[in-house]
Amino acid sequence: MEKASDELRHEHEAIKIALNVLDSIATKIQQSENVDVQDLKELVEFVVLFADKNHHGKEEDLYFPSLEEVGIPKDGGPIGVMLAEHEQGRSNIRAMRESVSEQNTDLQTFANAAFSYVALMRNHIEKENNILFMMGDRMIPGSIQNELLTKFREHEEKVIDEDKYNELQALLAKLAKKYIS
Template sequence: MKSIDLLMHEHRLIERGLAVLGNVAERLHRNEPVPTEKVTALLDFFRVFADQCHHCKEEGLLFPELEARNIPREGGPIGVMLSEHDKGRQLQRSMRELASRLDHPDSRAQFIAAAQQFLTLLREHIWKEDNVLFRMAAQVLTDGEDQLLVQRFQQHETEQVGASVHERYEHLIHDLEADLLKGAAQAAPAPGTGCCPHCGA
């Protein structure tokens, strides 16, 4: 499994989390109750899995390798990705600050707005990486360099977020889908059934 394939598999789980967030925003817009603990758990998924696990591997490991091979940061795709990561973190902070006050109309409206911005940002961001930057990476990394990068990805997970991070958050998203997306859980693979290379493939 190549490094880019691993990152793209992570994108698929992040997209499932985004679908849950979209459902939460729709429910809040209709003034339907959403359990605070489920919102908090979903935001924890974005903070730990999407940011600390996924984005930090890109920023600390993949992007420097690409820069060393003349894919530019300033005025290039890497700079755009980094800027979008920062914007996503700002929106996450806003949502976390508002999550405990969703029973207040103003806070609810601000949360919905931040969630919608976050959804648009990450969906477009993932498309750019999958279809532009990762294709560039595949062209410049040798097989040996790529396998070393895979090993460094695994080391990052073990040291920074825990070796079981994929399994833990795959279970969480599956449970949130079952609770919040009517019928969506049936379409998603159950944890440990080959959903991705980390979760029992």
């Protein structure tokens, strides 16, 4: 049986590619190499739509409440830590977005925010994959797992339709080829 965490782990793989691209771009900026500001804007858009609104939305609105229902604490527990890290990540995303806005291009600020976001999210993903999701796999009953997968589909359709999903994946592949291949 597929578990809800399987889908979340699968999405983590795409997010890790985006983190590798961000890390590469931030390194190029620090080394005073040229980067295409449009690529930065597009990558931030990927992170906003795919990682935050889609993926973190599934976790916050659907998966974490299911974990709470089976007894995993939010306050003072692992869910609270994950939620705090999501907020920290959003702060980094805002800094990246603002640093490459129409009014402002501050590549060093972008690089600093990108490095911070990459470090935070790599650590975050490891904790989710190797601790929280394993707890959920053991504790969330199969019937709830199936419900979660159905609700994940519904959430995804509201946040990013299939065309937007495919567009985001193509963008990620293009940027990965350009910056980490």
